Amino acid sequence: MSTAGLLDAVQNDDVIIDCAVYRDGVRESTEHHTSALEEALAGLGDDDFLWIGIGNPRTDELERVAETLGLHPLAVEDALEAHQRPKVERYPDHIFMTLRSVSYSDDDITTHEVNIFMGKKFLLTVRHGGPDLKDARRSAENMIEPLSHGPTAALHAVVDTIVDRYEDVARELETDVEEVESSVFSSEFSNDSSRIYRLKRETLEFRRAVFPLRDPVERFATTSMPEDARPYFRDIGDHLARAAEAIDSIDKLLDNALNAHLAQLSVQQNEDMRKLTAGATIFAVPTAVAGVYGMNFEHMPELSWSFGYPLVVGLTAGVCLYIYRRFKRSGWL
Structure with a gap:
């Protein structure tokens, strides 16, 4: 070997x-x-x-x-x-x-x-x-x-x-x-x-x-x-x-x-919170108006006025639109 x-x-x-x-x-x-x-x-x-x-x-x-x-x-x-x-x-x-x-x-x-x-x-x-x-x-x-x-x-x-x-x-x-x-x-x-x-x-x-x-x-x-x-x-x-x-x-x-x-996660969360805040603010206006008229007061003159309902609805929509435009300009939406 x-x-x-x-x-x-x-x-x-x-x-x-x-x-x-x-x-x-x-x-x-x-x-x-x-x-x-x-x-x-x-x-x-x-x-x-x-x-x-x-x-x-x-x-x-x-x-x-x-x-x-x-x-x-x-x-x-x-x-x-x-x-x-x-x-x-x-x-x-x-x-x-x-x-x-x-x-x-x-x-x-x-x-x-x-x-x-x-x-x-x-x-x-x-x-x-x-x-x-x-x-x-x-x-x-x-x-x-x-x-x-x-x-x-x-x-x-x-x-x-x-x-x-x-x-x-x-x-x-x-x-x-x-x-x-x-x-x-x-x-x-x-x-x-x-x-x-x-x-x-x-x-x-x-x-x-x-x-x-x-x-x-x-x-x-x-x-x-x-x-x-x-x-x-x-x-x-x-x-x-x-x-x-x-x-x-x-x-x-x-x-x-x-x-x-x-x-980036923190920024995204902040953006989400701003959008939620803006949305809550916009919906706060019609919520407040609905809350007032939902209390069934008897002496509300506009209730007997034929233009009362469209006026309240239009005014509410106008305020919501104004708030939306302000949030949009500021970058919150």
Whole structure:
């Protein structure tokens, strides 16, 4: 059996392990089972490394891989819990990194945790739901020269793929915010407050995925990584900065849209109250006249006058028309 490795097919329910040895940036294959891990590690040369991908692992599966790679138990526990804040932790012989992949659909942001272990001779990714990382692996494999620098290049490929998606989600959010703004300032009545609130909640979830990652990536770009790898992580830092700026901008736009929507509701209520007041004032005149004649007084001279009825009706209508014209000129109607 070859010492180079590809472990693509250990499948229990939705668990898939994909592992390959890279020699001078070129992928090599071997039998598809976890027992080949130790043999693959033992056969690594000075410039070779092992890239392992696990999706939705059970505890025993991850612990078996962790024992083979010599991973710290606290990091393994964090990787299993899948409710970690984005972070980077250093252990004696490997780095543990947690970040979140983000997807967006129908005003709903969904995040899934991705945990990464990077040692001198290996990179292990542990994914809990969300899209797979095959695109990151294929992208890295198409660039043989970077992969020849070891697991740091694989780490960059994974993080870069996830962070690039942040900018895509930010653009989709901005499009929805523009729709909300158009709806808020349209002439048609719409109930936008619920959608604005939902978008703000999703923006908060997006912020929790992006903002904690900026400091670790900044350290990667300045001190934590080899000199030749730092420019690649500076590029990721730039993408994170743009995503963070977009999130701040979206949040402010949503605040402004919500304030504008509430202001419009207040203006509309004031206009409705003015119309109701004007209408009540107009109808107060005939109500008062009807109230007087409804009291059945005996000594009312106009009752016996043939023009009394049309005179009272005409006078009442004239006063109502005068009040209506005054309200119309003042903008109350």
